[in-house]
Amino acid sequence: MRPSLPPGLKPDGGSSKKCDPSPYPLVSDMSIQNLLVQKEGPKAFIVFNRPEQRNSITYEMWREIAGIVGELDQDPAVRVILLTGAGDKSFAAGADITQFKTQRSDPEGARAYNEVVDNALKAIENAKKPVIAMINGYAVGGGLELAVACDLRISSDHAKFGLPAARLGIVISFTDTRRLIHLVGPAYAKEILFTGQLFTAQEAREMGLVNRVVAHDQLRPFTLEMADAIAQNAPLSVQGAKKMINHCLEDPALNRVDPQDEHLHLSCFMTEDFKEGVNAFLDKRKPVFKGL
Numbered sequence: 001m002r003p004s005l006p007p008g009l010k011p012d013g014g015s016s017k018k019c020d021p022s023p024y025p026l027v028s029d030m031s032i033q034n035l036l037v038q039k040e041g042p043k044a045f046i047v048f049n050r051p052e053q054r055n056s057i058t059y060e061m062w063r064e065i066a067g068i069v070g071e072l073d074q075d076p077a078v079r080v081i082l083l084t085g086a087g088d089k090s091f092a093a094g095a096d097i098t099q100f101k102t103q104r105s106d107p108e109g110a111r112a113y114n115e116v117v118d119n120a121l122k123a124i125e126n127a128k129k130p131v132i133a134m135i136n137g138y139a140v141g142g143g144l145e146l147a148v149a150c151d152l153r154i155s156s157d158h159a160k161f162g163l164p165a166a167r168l169g170i171v172i173s174f175t176d177t178r179r180l181i182h183l184v185g186p187a188y189a190k191e192i193l194f195t196g197q198l199f200t201a202q203e204a205r206e207m208g209l210v211n212r213v214v215a216h217d218q219l220r221p222f223t224l225e226m227a228d229a230i231a232q233n234a235p236l237s238v239q240g241a242k243k244m245i246n247h248c249l250e251d252p253a254l255n256r257v258d259p260q261d262e263h264l265h266l267s268c269f270m271t272e273d274f275k276e277g278v279n280a281f282l283d284k285r286k287p288v289f290k291g292l
Contacts, residue, residue: 034061036086037068042079042231043224044072047086048143054093055085057142062095062116066123073127079231079238081127082223083150084134085143088216091133091159094141117142118175124149125179125246128239130230134223135159135210140198145172148179151242153210154223155201161209164196182249184208234273234289240264 036047046068048055072078085091095117124131124146133139133147135155140162147153163180165172172180172193180189188207192199201213214222230238244264247257268274273289280287 043227044078045082048092049086051087054090056093056096058096062120065120069123080227081131090137091135091139092143093138094143121149145176155210155213156216156219157201158216159201160198161204162198163192166196
């Protein structure tokens with residue numbers, strides 16, 4: 001059976017291959033089937049493509065995510081990266097638990113597995129470009145951790161959220177816990193982790209876990225409209241804002257600001273995009289930013 005993608009996302013030629021012809025050499029043949037990459041103008045989609053398994057993420061998929069994100073982050077044609085799940089039931093239902101007995105059965109195996117997961121999440125969090133989670137269904141366990149690592153989370157009103165680590169005898173990492181606390185605060189983080197229960201999209205919105213909740217059939221158009229709005233802005237401004245926000249979260253007292261970044265807010269006045277923005281405002285036209 002051909003995998004079902006979210007509306008508007010179609011594999012090139014109907015096959016389970018990447019939709020864009022440009023090479024991504026870090027992607028293995030197996031992961032091409034399970035991770036689809038599609039470009040649409042300045043937007044790039046990474047699609048978790050295991051709908052029969054609710055898009056649960058295998059070790060091999062975790063291993064490839066960092067490389068895919070890294071290459072899209074370096075692609076000058078891409079300004080926004082979006083993550084979503086194939087079908088309309090699940091964004092990503094966490095790590096593939098069927099692999100736990102072979103790959104996380106002892107501390108050494110768990111350490112190696114967790115390092116690969118951590119690399120994937122850090123690649124998303126530290127990407128220069130904004131990353132949006134378009135959450136079309138279940139975002140559970142590692143799937144929720146992926147969404148939390150993104151910059152923005154847009155949710156279908158059908159989506160469900162949870163971190164059932166306590167039901168599996170797992171403790172999530174300090175880094176994952178910190179990301180969760182930054183979003184929802186310590187009280188909700190404790191509720192999510194202590195109970196291990198699933199929360200509705202509306203409850204997730206009340207917690208601050210997601211930015212917006214929209215009707216299921218409006219998820220794609222709403223998310224793409226937001227992505228397009230971001231893509232039309234000055235790339236260096238968007239990237240600078242992300243860099244500053246992330247640094248402020250990790251270093252609230254600003255004691256560890258890199259000397260090269262100390263005057264980041266002033267360096268924009270030296271860019272071609274700044275000149276274009278001013279000229280477009282004075283000419284009463286839309287600016288055309290080039291990231292220069």
